[in-house]
Amino acid sequence: MNTSTKSSISRELHPGHDYCDINVVLPSWFKLESGESLSAPQINIRIHGSAEHPAVIASGGISSGRIVADTPGEKGWWANIAGAGRAIDPDDFCIIAFDFLPNDGERARGITTADQAHALAYALDILKIDQLHAFVGASYGGMVALKFAAEFPERVKKLCVISASDKAHPAATAIRGIQRRVIEFATNNGNAAGGVNLARQLAMITYRSAEEFETRFSPNVPNKETDLFPVCEYLTARGRAYAMEPTRYLTLSHSIDLHRVAPERIKAETLMVGATTDSLVPIADVNRTALAIPGGRCLEINSIFGHDAFLKETAAIGAAITSVINESEQ
Amino acid sequence: MNTSTKSSISRELHPGHDYCDINVVLPSWFKLESGESLSAPQINIRIHGSAEHPAVIASGGISSGRIVADTPGEKGWWANIAGAGRAIDPDDFCIIAFDFLPNDGERARGITTADQAHALAYALDILKIDQLHAFVGASYGGMVALKFAAEFPERVKKLCVISASDKAHPAATAIRGIQRRVIEFATNNGNAAGGVNLARQLAMITYRSAEEFETRFSPNVPNKETDLFPVCEYLTARGRAYAMEPTRYLTLSHSIDLHRVAPERIKAETLMVGATTDSLVPIADVNRTALAIPGGRCLEINSIFGHDAFLKETAAIGAAITSVINESEQ
Numbered sequence: 001m002n003t004s005t006k007s008s009i010s011r012e013l014h015p016g017h018d019y020c021d022i023n024v025v026l027p028s029w030f031k032l033e034s035g036e037s038l039s040a041p042q043i044n045i046r047i048h049g050s051a052e053h054p055a056v057i058a059s060g061g062i063s064s065g066r067i068v069a070d071t072p073g074e075k076g077w078w079a080n081i082a083g084a085g086r087a088i089d090p091d092d093f094c095i096i097a098f099d100f101l102p103n104d105g106e107r108a109r110g111i112t113t114a115d116q117a118h119a120l121a122y123a124l125d126i127l128k129i130d131q132l133h134a135f136v137g138a139s140y141g142g143m144v145a146l147k148f149a150a151e152f153p154e155r156v157k158k159l160c161v162i163s164a165s166d167k168a169h170p171a172a173t174a175i176r177g178i179q180r181r182v183i184e185f186a187t188n189n190g191n192a193a194g195g196v197n198l199a200r201q202l203a204m205i206t207y208r209s210a211e212e213f214e215t216r217f218s219p220n221v222p223n224k225e226t227d228l229f230p231v232c233e234y235l236t237a238r239g240r241a242y243a244m245e246p247t248r249y250l251t252l253s254h255s256i257d258l259h260r261v262a263p264e265r266i267k268a269e270t271l272m273v274g275a276t277t278d279s280l281v282p283i284a285d286v287n288r289t290a291l292a293i294p295g296g297r298c299l300e301i302n303s304i305f306g307h308d309a310f311l312k313e314t315a316a317i318g319a320a321i322t323s324v325i326n327e328s329e330q
Numbered sequence: 331m332n333t334s335t336k337s338s339i340s341r342e343l344h345p346g347h348d349y350c351d352i353n354v355v356l357p358s359w360f361k362l363e364s365g366e367s368l369s370a371p372q373i374n375i376r377i378h379g380s381a382e383h384p385a386v387i388a389s390g391g392i393s394s395g396r397i398v399a400d401t402p403g404e405k406g407w408w409a410n411i412a413g414a415g416r417a418i419d420p421d422d423f424c425i426i427a428f429d430f431l432p433n434d435g436e437r438a439r440g441i442t443t444a445d446q447a448h449a450l451a452y453a454l455d456i457l458k459i460d461q462l463h464a465f466v467g468a469s470y471g472g473m474v475a476l477k478f479a480a481e482f483p484e485r486v487k488k489l490c491v492i493s494a495s496d497k498a499h500p501a502a503t504a505i506r507g508i509q510r511r512v513i514e515f516a517t518n519n520g521n522a523a524g525g526v527n528l529a530r531q532l533a534m535i536t537y538r539s540a541e542e543f544e545t546r547f548s549p550n551v552p553n554k555e556t557d558l559f560p561v562c563e564y565l566t567a568r569g570r571a572y573a574m575e576p577t578r579y580l581t582l583s584h585s586i587d588l589h590r591v592a593p594e595r596i597k598a599e600t601l602m603v604g605a606t607t608d609s610l611v612p613i614a615d616v617n618r619t620a621l622a623i624p625g626g627r628c629l630e631i632n633s634i635f636g637h638d639a640f641l642k643e644t645a646a647i648g649a650a651i652t653s654v655i656n657e658s659e660q
Binding site for chain 2: 169170171173174175177178181182185186189190191194195198201202205209210213214216217221228229230231232235236257258260279282
């Protein structure tokens with residue numbers, strides 16, 4: 001009896017709280033773009049708010065996932081945007097968040113934004129959600145949002161994409177490629193976790209801006225030769241605090257660089273949002289993508305927070321999202 | 331008999347060629363700013379052109395050294411600027427180039443731009459050069475030039491500093507700090523050379539600009555999952571081709587971040603040159619430094635080559651240097 005040909009859902013209820021976790025097992029016919037099958041074929045989803053509300057997907061950077069809003073004991077990665085009284089409010093919307101593939105321990109490599117989109121579409125089928133009211137995605141989640149809207153144009157009414165574009169910039173690929181080679185080097189030398197730590201330090205530089213670093217870190221040199229510079233103390237602390245399975249980091253980082261979308265296929269009413277200081281996803285690329293989407297427009301946010309504007313500029317980002325998903329504007 | 335209290339010069343003549351190498355052993359009283367003594371206390375100098383000509387020091391990035399001009403069998407790092415018929419011509423000037431401290435195998439750490447300047451001043455004493463006609467320095471060599479002119483204001487008439495400023499920018503310190511931690515990590519895991527390779531790849535990104543990467547590298551993704559992206563092929567090739575002793579790399583990288591100069595002490599007639607796309611030494615920092623030097627002015631060069639403009643923009647950089655060192659302008 002081959003149970004894997006059937007899809008299955010496991011639903012974990014959290015009594016007394018307004019959300020549930022649903023894990024959708026992908027069927028055996030589900031293949032990646034590469035032709036490979038997943039060894040851990042499951043997509044983990046969290047839903048806040050009533051299924052009767054308009055469905056809004058919220059999706060973020062590679063370190064984010066289904067824990068988008070605060071719950072008792074868990075800090076949501078976008079808690080200032082998704083939650084009661086926030087721009088994406090579970091009183092008004094059925095908020096859907098998900099863990100990006102691959103799951104920990106996955107063997108398949110080369111997982112693309114198209115693969116994320118296809119897995120998600122399958123899960124929405126299972127959840128009987130034919131059409132999303134909106135897909136709100138930032139950073140990697142923004143790439144997945146664009147890809148989903150291009151692959152399934154009829155399934156998204158509104159699209160809000162922040163700090164993402166139609167393809168990776170070669171300068172960003174350059175620095176992500178080094179992060180991957182640092183992890184591979186560390187793995188080959190028996191200390192993969194140390195490699196992830198260093199890769200994360202490097203990533204942090206690309207998430208913020210030179211302007212912020214100048215404002216934030218004293219220009220003083222350390223007293224002792226062995227002391228770290230203030231900016232290095234910050235980065236090493238962030239590196240230590242970070243944990244992702246090395247192979248998952250490699251896959252998601254690579255996925256960003258493999259990302260290519262055809263914006264002209266997108267039918268959703270689209271707002272692309274970019275920060276003027278984002279060196280990872282230059283505002284010019286955000287603009288170019290918006291122009292190529294038939295129903296697309298672009299909003300530039302002046303921010304010193306670079307790529308991380310989607311996490312830091314709550315007021316501007318929240319207002320942008322509201323302007324897209326607000327029902328009254330329909 | 332303690333011979334180390336005496337300075338000594340060894341002079342290697344290259345018959346039939348218009349240059350000689352001079353290795354000045356530093357005396358035992360020579361101390362670093364840190365208070366340490368050098369274990370390999372020698373500064374290696376190359377001189378092109380007659381000692382009767384006005385003396386001009388030419389100094390570049392941490393990977394550069396005394397081989398500034400082409401000689402039979404050696405490629406000069408600034409061959410398009412220093413040499414017969416070039417902006418710094420040995421028919422007109424006595425060109426002095428030198429290897430930065432530390433020498434290979436050196437044990438002392440924390441070597442500052444002040445230490446480079448003091449060692450150099452000692453060598454000039456030995457060479458009986460009281461005053462330089464000009465100090466032309468780019469990148470790290472530009473920091474050393476600024477420091478020398480601030481420490482020995484009477485010893486430099488003219489200063490031409492390219493892609494350098496009075497102190498390191500915290501965003502640049504951030505990325506150099508990661509290069510150092512990658513090398514330290516690799517050393518601790520038994521593969522220091524692999525760490526230098528990765529650090530060099532990372533450095534290359536900061537030497538060029540996102541604009542150049544966009545122009546140069548096709549946005550195509552590789553056919554096979556295991557293939558590198560074009561920009562990654564470029565970087566890995568540059569990493570493989572690079573060799574510097576890991577501890578020397580650490581010391582020189584750290585030296586850049588320790589660099590602090592008091593521009594107001596500089597008496598030389600100074601031209602500061604910066605490239606508009608330099609993310610390592612922002613043009614704003616070059617400008618600020620020029621403004622703080624009593625006899626300082628600034629030239630901005632529009633270039634897509636970022637920090638490497640000093641190596642790539644031969645016409646503009648050559649003209650800038652000529653405008654400073656040309657005797658007729660005195």
